[in-house]
Amino acid sequence: MKISVIIISYNVCEYLRQCLNSVFNYAGDITLDVIVIDNHSVDNSVNMIQQEFPQVQLVCNENNAGFSKGVNQGIKLAVGRYICLLNPDCVIKTDTLYLLAAYLDRRPDVGIVGCKVLNSDGTLQLASRRSFPKLVVALPRLLGLHKIFPKNRVFGKYNLTHIDDNLIQDVDAISGSCMMLSKKIVDRVGSFDERFFLYFEDTDYCYRVKKNGFRVVYNPNTQIIHYKGESTKYSHSFSTEAFHQSAYRFFEKYSHEFRWWHVYKWLVLLAIVFRKFTGYLLTHRTTIISWGIDSTIILAAFYGSMVLWYPYHFKIPVTLNFAVEHWRLWLTYLFSWHAIAIWFSLYKKNNLSYGRSLVVSSISFIVVATITYFISIFAYSRMVLLITFIISAFFQALWRIMIHVLYRKQRIKLSHIPPLFTRNAIILGHPEKAENISDLLNQSPTLFYHVVGIISDIKPAVDKAKLTYFGPLSQLAFQVKHHDINEIIILEESYSVSDIIEQIQSLSGMNIVFKFIPDGHHYLIGKGVVDNIGGIPLVDIEFPLFDRLHLVAKRIFDFLLSSILIFMTAPFHLWYGALRKITKKTVWASGHKSIVLVEFKSEISLIRKLPYLFSILSGDISFVGSQVVDYTLPDPGVLIKPGITGLSQLKSVPIRDANATFEQYYIQNQNLIFDLEILLKSILRI
Numbered sequence: 001m002k003i004s005v006i007i008i009s010y011n012v013c014e015y016l017r018q019c020l021n022s023v024f025n026y027a028g029d030i031t032l033d034v035i036v037i038d039n040h041s042v043d044n045s046v047n048m049i050q051q052e053f054p055q056v057q058l059v060c061n062e063n064n065a066g067f068s069k070g071v072n073q074g075i076k077l078a079v080g081r082y083i084c085l086l087n088p089d090c091v092i093k094t095d096t097l098y099l100l101a102a103y104l105d106r107r108p109d110v111g112i113v114g115c116k117v118l119n120s121d122g123t124l125q126l127a128s129r130r131s132f133p134k135l136v137v138a139l140p141r142l143l144g145l146h147k148i149f150p151k152n153r154v155f156g157k158y159n160l161t162h163i164d165d166n167l168i169q170d171v172d173a174i175s176g177s178c179m180m181l182s183k184k185i186v187d188r189v190g191s192f193d194e195r196f197f198l199y200f201e202d203t204d205y206c207y208r209v210k211k212n213g214f215r216v217v218y219n220p221n222t223q224i225i226h227y228k229g230e231s232t233k234y235s236h237s238f239s240t241e242a243f244h245q246s247a248y249r250f251f252e253k254y255s256h257e258f259r260w261w262h263v264y265k266w267l268v269l270l271a272i273v274f275r276k277f278t279g280y281l282l283t284h285r286t287t288i289i290s291w292g293i294d295s296t297i298i299l300a301a302f303y304g305s306m307v308l309w310y311p312y313h314f315k316i317p318v319t320l321n322f323a324v325e326h327w328r329l330w331l332t333y334l335f336s337w338h339a340i341a342i343w344f345s346l347y348k349k350n351n352l353s354y355g356r357s358l359v360v361s362s363i364s365f366i367v368v369a370t371i372t373y374f375i376s377i378f379a380y381s382r383m384v385l386l387i388t389f390i391i392s393a394f395f396q397a398l399w400r401i402m403i404h405v406l407y408r409k410q411r412i413k414l415s416h417i418p419p420l421f422t423r424n425a426i427i428l429g430h431p432e433k434a435e436n437i438s439d440l441l442n443q444s445p446t447l448f449y450h451v452v453g454i455i456s457d458i459k460p461a462v463d464k465a466k467l468t469y470f471g472p473l474s475q476l477a478f479q480v481k482h483h484d485i486n487e488i489i490i491l492e493e494s495y496s497v498s499d500i501i502e503q504i505q506s507l508s509g510m511n512i513v514f515k516f517i518p519d520g521h522h523y524l525i526g527k528g529v530v531d532n533i534g535g536i537p538l539v540d541i542e543f544p545l546f547d548r549l550h551l552v553a554k555r556i557f558d559f560l561l562s563s564i565l566i567f568m569t570a571p572f573h574l575w576y577g578a579l580r581k582i583t584k585k586t587v588w589a590s591g592h593k594s595i596v597l598v599e600f601k602s603e604i605s606l607i608r609k610l611p612y613l614f615s616i617l618s619g620d621i622s623f624v625g626s627q628v629v630d631y632t633l634p635d636p637g638v639l640i641k642p643g644i645t646g647l648s649q650l651k652s653v654p655i656r657d658a659n660a661t662f663e664q665y666y667i668q669n670q671n672l673i674f675d676l677e678i679l680l681k682s683i684l685r686i
Contacts, residue, residue, distance in 0.1 A: 001105065003097050003180075004033040004080030007088050008070035013045040015089040015227060018518055020053050022091045022497050028098025033080045036088075037061065037070040066197035067176075075186055083186065085202075087177040089227040091516075093498045096222045100180040103219055111189070111214025112181045112206060114174030116165065116223040118501065121413070122508030125226055126159040129171040129218040132207060133158065133250070171218045172210065176202030177226045181209070188212055193253075200246035204253070223501050248272060286416075290351040294341070295334060297395045298388070302330045305387035313383070326384075332371060333388065337364040344673065352404070352418045354397040355677035361393035404686045410484045413511035420650075420681050422448040423513075424484055426470065428503075429491025431460035435467055437489065437517060445647050445665035452483045456494070476503055480512065487513045553672050558623055562616040572610055576600045582611070586631035590638050594631050595620045612644055624675040626663055639663045645682040 005023055009016050016036070023034060035057040038046055049058050059073055071085060082101045086092070100113050117125040131137050140155040150161040163169060179202060189208050192201050206216045251268050281288065303323050310316045341347060341360045350356050369385060406412045408424065417423065425441075427434040434454040441449045453468035454460075455476050460469055470479045473495070479485065488507075490500055504514055566573070576582060581601040589595045597620075598611040615621045621628075625643025629636050640663055643649070648662040666674075 001029065001082065001101055002031040002033060002080040003082045003084055003101055004035060004074075004078035005084045005086055005097070006071060006074030006078065007034070007036045007086050008039065008067050008074070009036055009041060009045055009088040010039045010064060011041045011043050011045065012088045013041070013043045013048050014518075016045055017048055017052065018492070018516060019086065019088050019090055019092075020049075020056065021492070021518065022093075023086070023097070024053075024055075025094055025497065026097055027094040028102075030098050030101065031080075032097075033057070033078065035059070035074045035077050037073050039064040039066070039070055066194065068192040068194045068196050068201045071201070072191045072194065075191060078183070080183070082180055082182050084178065084180045085176060087226060090177055091225040091497055091501075092178065093222055093224065093501055094496060095498065096178070096224060097180075099222045100219065103217070104180060104182055107215075107217075109215055110217050111185045111209035111212070112174060112179055113217045113219050114179045116218075116220035117175045117177055117226045118223055118504065118508075120225055120227055120504075120514055121512060122504035122506075122514075124165050125175065125177075125228065126161070127175045127177075128165070128220075129160050129169070129175075130173045130203070131157050131160065132172040132203070133247075166220050168217065168219050168221070170215055172216065173203045173206035174216060174218055175226070177228070178224050185209060185214065195249060195253075196246050198246065199243045200250045204250060207254070223505070225501060225504065247275075286351055287347040290347055291338070293399055294337070294357075294396050297399075298334055298337060298392045299330060301388045301391035301395070302326075302333065302384070304391060305384045308387060309381060309383050313381075329368075329372070329385070333364065333368050333385075336367045336371075337361070340364050340367070349416065350418060352400050352414075352421070353673075353677060354400040354404075355680045356673050357396045357400060358393055358680075359673050359676060361389060361396060365389040365393075401684065401686065407486060408484060408686065410486060410511050413513070419446070420448055420677050422450055422681075422686060423486035425449045425451050425487045425489055426453055426455055426476070426479060426483070426485050427451060427467075427489045427491065428455045428473070428476070429494035429517075430458055431456050431467075431469065433491055433494070437491065438467055442651050443653060443661055445662045448650070449487070449489075451489075452485070453479065455479065473499065473503065477506060480507060480510065485512065487515060490514065490516050492516050492518050550670060550672075554622065554670070554675065555619065557672055557675065558616050558619070561623065562613045566613045566617065569610055569613070572600070572607060576602075587642060588629045588631055588633075588636055588638060589620070589642060590626075590640055592635055592637065595642075597621070597628070609644065616644075624666075624678050639667065645678060647678065650678065650681060 007016070007019065020034070020036075024032070026032065034053075034055065036049055037059045038049075039061050040063050046058070046060055049056055057077055059077070061070070061073075065073075075083060082104060084097060084100065096115060100115060103113050104110055114128065117128040119125050136154075137157045140158070145152075145155040149155040153162050156162040160169075160171065189205070189212050193204050196204060210216055248268060251265075255265070303318075306318045306323055306326070310318050310322075316322075337360060340363050341357075344350075344356055344360055346353065346356050346360055365385070369382065372382060372385060403412070403414075404421065407414055408422070427437055429437075431454055434456065438451045438454075441447055441451060451467060453470045455470050455473060457472045470476075476488075480488070488503075492500075500514075500516075583599050583601055584596055585599060586594050586596050595615070597615055599608050600610060602608045612621060616623060621642045621644070622640075623644055624646050625641040626638040626646060627636075627648055628642045628644075629638070646662070647666055651662075653662060
């Protein structure tokens with residue numbers, strides 16, 4: 001049996017490669033005719049297909065023609081008895097195409113069949129099966145009642161959450177991410193409606209198929225992984241608007257079937273407005289929640305500081321009304337904090353950065369303290385302001401640190417992993433290749449993985465193994481629970497897609513992130529991200545570390561912090577100095593030079609290195625820099641000053657490997673906040 005697979009692609013090169021690999025790794029008595037319609041991608045998609053998949057029929061549009069138009073282009077080229085529409089950000093099992101085609105073969109009354117669609121974490125993608133969005137069906141979903149009462153027949157009607165998702169069932173519509181139909185259906189029903197640029201085109205076609213007397217069936221006997229939204233994430237606002245336009249266009253197209261359309265029309269428009277509003281809240285929920293937590297902490301800290309200070313110093317009892325009378329001060333603090341937070345991009349991709357929040361708190365305190373000094377109407381107790389700063393800075397950093405800890409303990413799942421965020425990982429695949437990937441991850445300055453071990457059906461040689469061997473694939477679930485694993489990295493060449501999907505399903509709901517490494521590539525492919533672990537390209541880049549402003553800021557930070565720490569640790573310096581428990585060692589510095597560092601004679605590393613503070617004060621070394629390498633070793637050719645800590649020290653990477661990646665990455669990205677984050681990560685070890 002011949003099957004034509006039509007894929008509409010737009011800027012998803014790595015996902016498309018993975019998708020095509022899974023398509024061509026098919027099983028069953030079928031012949032494939034694969035057609036890719038590229039909607040003017042600006043990434044490497046076209047070159048990748050031409051070089052790696054020459055057997056694919058490739059159509060390159062001069063603009064983004066939309067999904068429906070692309071499908072119609074593919075249908076005209078299709079020569080198969082059956083047509084499978086497949087999204088480029090999907091991975092299918094080896095039996096998916098054969099099972100869906102065989103099901104249609106045995107049931108001529110079925111017009112379209114779809115399979116079970118899984119999210120990348122193994123959970124069911126609700127769009128796998130749907131009812132038509134009539135008002136009584138769509139309203140509970142728009143109001144979110146389907147999440148509160150998923151098993152209720154009325155509230156769960158739209159996504160059929162009240163019906164077992166492991167049963168073959170007749171439905172109104174299936175997911176357009178993977179739907180199969182016969183060529184005779186296209187001849188009977190016609191082409192896709194090109195008025196639907198994006199979204200609802202699959203619902204519309206299923207509606208027309210059923211109108212022509214054919215069944216639409218959801219068949220969960222085979223499954224796929226759908227990353228969902230990868231083609232639209234580069235133009236999210238356009239994608240959201242397209243969804244709402246398509247939703248209204250669907251209702252308007254079939255308005256003649258609604259007796260009271262002139263009334264329903266306004267309800268539909270109102271529902272779309274509500275959906276836009278809730279969609280905005282969902283899109284920005286992380287920012288909104290972070291902003292709310294930080295604001296609550298500031299207000300609570302302000303009230304708490306008044307309760308602590310006023311009764312003690314002024315003998316004045318603090319009531320809520322009394323605190324409200326200070327509105328100018330707390331409102332100024334709130335405004336200053338959030339303005340500086342926006343300036344430092346705290347609420348964009350750095351909302352979980354405890355280092356960045358401490359910097360924002362410190363600058364906010366300085367700004368507000370200056371305002372209260374020069375402007376009389378804000379001249380409240382500065383001690384209240386100081387206590388507010390201390391309390392709020394502590395708890396604003398603490399809740400972010402707690403998120404890190406909860407993530408590491410597998411209590412929560414995060415869609416976005418911030419920089420310097422360590423996660424426990426297991427690698428699935430051939431031991432030797434898994435160890436190579438582990439080395440690459442350890443040598444990457446942008447990815448912080450703690451690879452706790454490997455899972456493989458091939459037992460490694462004991463004398464050569466660098467990583468702990470946890471046993472075959474059957475041991476995966478146990479090891480994930482035992483070691484609080486956050487991410488599973490799968491070498492795609494080692495296991496079939498069927499095995500991988502089964503494992504993903506078995507671990508569904510355990511807050512696990514799955515990432516794939518395609519055969520022969522150094523890419524980590526996961527939901528919403530493709531990480532290059534093979535190295536960092538240094539082309540057309542800037543070097544902020546060598547900018548005078550950054551150099552001055554780094555020097556001031558080193559000078560002030562080392563001065564404070566020297567004062568705090570003065571008893572140690574006096575004690576060891578009086579006992580003459582001092583030694584010196586020569587180490588390599590930048591520019592192929594050497595410097596002499598003083599150390600205390602102590603078994604405790606922290607005490608032994610306390611004299612380094614004087615070297616930081618003098619500018620010979622820094623808090624954050626390259627590794628400290630003994631002068632007796634070969635010249636490592638360090639590019640920056642030695643430091644107590646740094647990116648390569650966090651991962652214990654040999655200096656010979658650090659020069660080419662970690663130091664260059666640090667030079668390219670250095671700023672005061674980055675230094676503070678590295679310092680805090682070194683201290684907290686999370």
